Amino acid sequence: MLLLSACGGSSGNAGGSGGSSDDVLSLALENTLPGWDWRKQISAGHVGLEWRPVYDTLLRTRTDGTVVPNAAEKYSYNEDKTVLTLKMRAGMKFTDGAPVDARAAKFSLEGFRDGGGADSLRLAGVKVHVVDDLTLTLTLPAPNPALISYLGGSCGQLVSPASLDSPTLATKPIGSGPYVLNTRATVTGSKFVFNRNPDYWNPDDFPYDKVEFLVMADETAQLNALSTGQIDGAEISLGSIERAKSTGLRVDSFPNVWSGLFFLDRAGTKIPALGDVRVRKAINMVFDRSAIAEGIWNGNGVANSQTYGPISPAFQKDLVDHYPYDIKAAQRLMKEAGYADGFSITLPEVDHYNDEYSAIAVQQLAKLNIRAEVVSVPRQESISRILGGEFPMFVYKMPVNPEAEQVSNVLGPKGAFNPYHSEDPELNKLLAKWTVADGDQAAKVYQEINRFLVEKAWFAPFGNPDLPWAFNGSTTISGTLGTTPPLYAFK
Template sequence: MTDRSTTARRRRAVGPVAGAVLATVALLGAACSSSSTSSGSGDTPGTVEAGTDVTLAADGPPRAGGTLTFGMSGETDGYNPTQNRWAGDGTTVGLTLFDPLAAYAADGSAVPYLAESFTPNDDFTQWTIQLRDGVTFHDGTPLRAEAVKRTMDGLRASPLTGPALAPIESVEVTDDLTLVVTAFEPWAAYPVNLTGQAGVVAAPSQLDDPDGARAPVGTGPFRFVSWENDKELVVERNPDYWRTDTDGNALPYLDQIVFRPIPEDSQRVAGLQTGEIDMTWSATASTVRQLRDLAAAGEIQLVEQEGQTEVAFVMLNLGAPPFDDPRARLALAQATDADSYASVLAEGITNPARTLFRPGTRFHSDVEIPGYDPDAARATLAEYEADKGPLAFTLKVQSTPGGRAQGEFLQQLWQQVGMEVTVEQAEATAFLGETVVGDFEAVTWGQFGSPDPDYEQVWWRSSSSKPVGELSLNFPRHADPATDDALDRARATDDLDARIAAYADVQRRFAEDLPYIYLDFTQPAIAAGNEVRGITNGPLPDGSPAYPMGG
């Protein structure tokens, strides 16, 4: 067994926060013992309990070197930020290879990361970005504003990332380390959108390479080594990385990370127990419960995400029957028992969701969707059926044990009030592809876990809604001028109270139009063997705390 040195780097768990946090773990994590067979307290550390969210091995000084094997839930189609979808684990891998221009601070605000500073004009229609000096790409070329502009222009032109950056009018280079981004309209929270895929910078050599999606070149703490689909992706320490720890030691600590796609949660947990992998994650309730038990027994370390997490929901297609009819959507909401879903299907690990943002987070509002009321559901259903006949539809779920359990639970619940429900399973790639083109009536989904909802605006705007059959980032095809107005108001100011009020109006429109029927707030967790150190989120480049993952 090799030394395990990880490094905690940033913020967003698989969902938004975990992918970045897991990448941060790659930057700052470290091992305290040379191997699992060496003598000394490093082999069998005690645990430190920090509430219910964190179970960590007793800490010690980081040890440089070693290889960490990370168990991923799935593959990504490539690592060109302008061409490929970095859903889920793609963000984890991507943010070990690339640095984002911004990162989330402990309070959920976006602060400079690869950038040195962000300076807006008075009405937030223009942002001056100053880059850090002395940063180099993995191919040895220096980070310059022209390279940032080239990636930004590619991101703006991409059908995947372009809609999120549509407010940008121009990107101009003023000197080697300075760019000016001009928007068509005020964008007070623009740096929020630079914390993930739309904020990383690829080397010009990668963008020039026809096979660049499989040979990424960034500025991140690790360099690309090799990739064999469905087997493993290997990265190695970047010896020229620009960050150091608080004692001035070069980061990252690890020599290498091996990412292995292991789709089944049970296999990843088993691999963690046997030492086949050193770290993994899950947001599946039954798996999180199992990981909690293993952590309580001292077999592993566990960190659970705090703050806003993804909300799980049933997403409805408003662009086609039957859910183009608001009565069908209302009946479904009234027939959905989120409390039972959380207590039975999620085994009490999660909290039921009736709002978009998690209670206790700064953008939470008390605006709730209609609650479970089977009698009201039957009455609404009768009104619908008097005009259009039986409410019959297909619920699409992922072809995983968790997806099948979701489908069976919801099917039984809705059939109790007289709906005719068919459950259809789809493998992950087809599931996503069919959703974005509107090939669904109802689908189970999870999203919107960003600390700041400005990052999510592209999914909610009418401009992102396209007809069924076309790629649409507004998946439910909810085109609503009142929602757009609230989103505009949220972007026009940096006053937090005004932004909170605007997003409360967004939630009010969702509660009225019901594109989403909320189920629960997911509870992502990172699990690691006891030899790994630094699995909570570490400091930002200026030493201030990053957005928390657990502790």
């Protein structure tokens, strides 16, 4: 495995305040952290960005999906990829003065694994052993290509062992990241302020002396804040791209997500009809993907019957139009499956995340006599309620990459986004091949997995919409990880 060093940026100068200063990065985010307990943090969405200033990670997952060293300066697997050895950098310290060493890493990993958070299953069965002051090993119950990517996210957070006994764990984190939470300037639930950590080992990758996150659920408020220079950047909806450009804002788009219907109950545990592949195929056929790409995405995306878009090695051109828009054929499939009368289902609607699909989902599902009721779910509750299995089917926006992480998280029987633990013997064989595949062979296995997902209708994708971010000045990002840019990507 190639061990790479992180890329460098230019270091900030004297500190400033507000979005107008080159030394301050100010971003609008749509939701807020529930607290600073590292065991409860997740990598998904904007909350995956909010903890990163204070909690450094063992490894770093780049925006192109590759994994490189970070707080662990070296990493390597044994021959059968069941033991991962990590070598920590010497001399690092937490903000309480404690050393960032192998024992602290073990504490952090085991606390996260056993902490009951939404991402904790990603470390299920992983055993951590301290070899010496700076070396530790992670022993896996079975090979998992996603593990190193996970260690660049929530699973790889490093926290001081004093955190567990700290009475202020929920409000004052003790990490070793590039920034320190400014508790005086921070307003819980509405504003986070971080000052540069003068002792951070890699300051060049974080050019800002100060980082601010302003919680703004309303997109109009975000655009107004951008236009007036109150903030430097924000993720916006596809429908707001032209509005943003008309006010002089710069918009950068990233095509690494998919949108569509996500089936969880593929075995028909709660909704028996969803256990029939003919029903899932019928649902695929009642959505006009091209119309969605033009009418909802305003041409900022591509229609696609597969979750993987053109940027992914799993993408296959012949699968783009696998499910034609054919309502009569879809109705025949429902009748053949014995569900001509359809069924009732509840769909969650999350503001500024999937609400643009509610009307078309209800309208088109009704053509199959599927009676969909939309219920509003607060953004901060959406992940926990979905991962809790409350909704057998929902419309969502999901990352395409990193591919290994998505396969493990979404398709694995114990994956966080597979709360119904769906399995299929054919897919299990493909997953077994995936765990030991490398290079060109890995790309081939991803394509085989992709074909299975399409042909067995595990999802009903609309396609791959762009993911737009708007900026009011010279701030740029090198890309996103899933749906959110990592902090190091901002320059």
